[in-house]
Amino acid sequence: MNLLLAQLAVENTTYRFDKPFTYIVPEALRAAVCPGVRVTVPFGSGNRTRVAMVLALQEAEQPDSRLKAILKTLDDEPLLSAEMLELVPWMKSRYYCTLFEAVKLMIPAGIGYKIVNRYRISAAFKDYDRTLYGDLEWQIIQQLSNAKQGMTGAQLMVKLGIDEKCDALCGLLEKGIVIRENAASRNMGDATSKMICAVPDFSGTLSPKQQSAFDTLCDVGTVSVRELSYFTGVSTAVIKALADKGAAEIFEVERFRRPKLSAAEQNALPKTLSPEQARVAQEILRECDAPEPSVALLYGITGSGKTAVFMHVIRHVLDAGRGVIVTVPEISLTPQTLAVFTAAFGDTVAVFHSGLSMGERMDEWKRVRSGQAKIVVGTRSAVFAPMQNLGLIVMDEEQESTYKSESSPRYHAREIAKFRTNYNRAYCLLCSATPSVESYYMAKSGKYQYHELLNRYGEAIVPDVRLVDMNSEDLYRGKPLISMALARAVSENLEQGRQSILLLNRRGYHTYAVCRDCKTVVSCPNCSISLTYHAANNRLMCHYCGHSEPAYARCRSCGGELTFSGGGTQKAEDQLREAFPEARILRIDTDTTANKYALEKKLAAFSAGEYDIMVGTQMVAKGLDFENVTLVGVLSADQSLYSDDYRSNERTFDLLTQVVGRAGRGRFRGTALIQTHVPENPYLHLAARQDYARFFETEIRFRRAMLYPPFSDILQIGFVGEKEETVRLAAEEFSARLCETFSRDYPTLPIRLLRASAASVSRMGGKYRYKIIMKYKNTKQFREIIASLIIAFSADKRFSAVTVYADPNPDTIL
C-alpha cells in the first residue's frame, strides 16, 4: 500500500526555517486528515507537540525514514477551503511571514488550540518521604498528587507562584518523579472589558499607590480598569492587588452586542435612488454580472450616497445567490453601520470585529462557513471570511490606513480582496470620497472600472469652506487655539441653535514641555518623543508606549522652570469653555472614550442635541452624519503637512475633505473654517474646494517625479533592537549585502535603494529602530531574492539581537 504524506504549516516556526513540512499520515487517520484540517505533530529534536494545518496531501512510494507521523486531528471537517489554502503560500511570498501566521488570520481566534504543558506525578512514584525533598519540591509533589488530571504550568504558577522553568520542577522532572506532557487545549474565553468598583467600607491597609487608586475609585464610582489606570497612572498589577485585598471588585462586561432587529428598523436607508445613483448602480450591476472578475472604483463626493448605491448592488448579488463581504475602516464599524445592514438584510448578516467575544466570533464564523450568513460586515480581517461562492467584495473608504496591517503578516486588505475576487470570478467595489492615489490612478488608466457620484443626495449642498490665516488673524481673546473668525462663526452657530464640530488631531493638554534654562525637552524614558501633559489626570504621558508619570514643574536635570506649550484637545476644550461659557461642550478622543460604550453614548447624546460643540481628534472627522451640524472648524491643519512621508499630502487632503464633509448634511448649508499658519499650501486649497481631481493631478505628478507608488513599489526593511550601535550596523550591513547582490547577480533589475537610516521615532518602547527603503518592481524574482537575503541575514550571529522584518508598501516610511 502506498504511503500517504501531508504538507503542513506548523505553528511557532520562525521565518528563517518556515516551509511546508512533510509528515506521514498514519493508517488510522487516513479518513480524518484532509486539507484544511488541523492536526498535532511532534516537532523539533525534542518532539514537542505542535499544532499544524494540513495544506496538501500527496502519495509516496518509498517511505523516507526521516519523516515523522501526525499524532491526531483537531477538526472533524476542514476549516479552510481550497481558496484559503492557496492564499496561504501566496501571503508568505508577498508579506514575508510564516505559513502559520497566514493561517491564523483565516480561522477565528476562539477556535485556536494552544499547546500547554501538563504536569503530573509519575504512576511509579511511591517514595513519599518528606525528608528526601526540599520545601518547594515537596509542595509540588503534594499539589500534583492531589490533582488527578495533573496541572498546567499556569495552574502551578497560580497555586505555588513558581515558574515552569524553576529548579525544583526541573529537578523533579529529571528524576522522573514528575512527568510533563503536552497536549492541545482549546483556548476559549470571552473578550470583555474589565470594570472595577470600590468597596466603600473597606478598612484594611493599602500601599501608597493602592491608596491613591482607591481614593480615585471612591470618587468616580465604577470605571473600566483601563481608565482607572489612566487616571491614576498605576499599573494594572496594583489595581489587581486592590481587588485581592478586598478593597474593590473587578467584574467583566460584554463589550459588543449585535444590534436588535427592532432598533435596526429606524436606520433603514431611503429606498429610492436619485437618478444619478440609479444610473451608476445600473452600470455597476452590468459589470458585476459579467463572467470575468473585475475591480471597480466608486468615487463619490461626501454626502453623495455611496452607501445607497452599494447596498443596491449587494442586494442584487445576494439575489443571484452569491455571498458578499463588506469591509469598513475600524472607526466606522459602529452599531449604526451595522443597523443599516441588519435593517436591509436581517439575519443573513454576520459581523466580524475585534470587539466580539471569542464565542461570538466563532459563531459568526461558523454561520458564514455553513452558508447561513450570506453577507459579512467587518474590519480588515473580514476579507478572510470563509464565504463560499463569493460574488462581491465592497471596501468602504478604501484609502483608509487601517486596511493595512502593521504587524506580520503585513498585508493590505485590498490586495487580499483582489486575490479573492480573481479566484471567485467575483467583483470588487472600492468606494471613497477621497480614493487613494494608487486606486484612482488604476481607475484612470483603465485597470479598474470607474464610476462617480458628483452630486450630494437630497437637498444637501456642498459646504462653504474658508482658510483662516493664523499669522495675520487676531486670536480670540488671547486664546491661541481659536481665531476671531472661528469664534464668530461658532457663536453665530450657537445663536441659531445649530451644532459645531471642531477637529484638533492631538490628544492631551500641552503637547510639549521644555526647560526655560537648559532647554531640555521633557521626553519619554523609553521613546525618542516628547511627553504630553494631560490635565485630566495631571500626568505626563507618552502617546507611543503608554508611559505615564505625575507632572512636575521643575526640570529634572537642572531644576529650572518648565515651560509648557502646544495645545491638544483637552486645552481646546478648556479654551472653548472659557470662550463660550453657555455652550455645552463634548470632547471626543481616546482618553474620553476608553470603552466602546462611552463613545456610542456620547455620539448618541450629541445627535440628540444634548451638546452644542463637539471637539475631538480624527475620531470626529470621519463617517459621522449629524443633521444639525452646520459648522466644522479645523483648529490646526498644519501638523501633517510637513512630514517627509510621501503619503502626507494625501492624508492631509483626506482628513480635511472628510471633516469638511461633516458640515451641512441636513437641510442647511454648512460652513467650514480651516485654521493654518501656511495658507499658501496648495493642498489646503484643494481640500477647501473639495477638488479631488485637481488634487490627484498635483499629487500624481509628484509621485511620478519621485518614483513613488503607483510608479514603483516600496519595500521597507526594518531593524529593531536594544542596542543602537548593533541595530545601525545591522541595517548598514544588510544594505551593503543588498547592493552587492543586486549589482553582482541582477544588474538588470530596476531598483532604487535609499541609505539605511534611523526611523523618525528612532527609539520606541526602549528599542532602537532603523530602516532601509527600496523602490522596486514587486515581482516573484525580486521577492525571492529579498526572502533569501532576510533568511541569510537572520542566521548571522552578530545580529542575533536585532529583529529584521520586511514591510511591502508600508503605510508610512518614517
Place this chain on the structure above:
DNA sequence: TACTCCATGCAA
C-alpha cells in the same frame, strides 16, 4: 575522569 556551561546548528 566526570561533570557543567555555553556556543552552535537544526527543525520533516
Place this chain on the structure above:
DNA sequence: TGCATGGAGTAA
C-alpha cells in the same frame, strides 16, 4: 524559538 549536541574548561 527551543532543544540536543559537543567542545572547552574546571574540579577532584
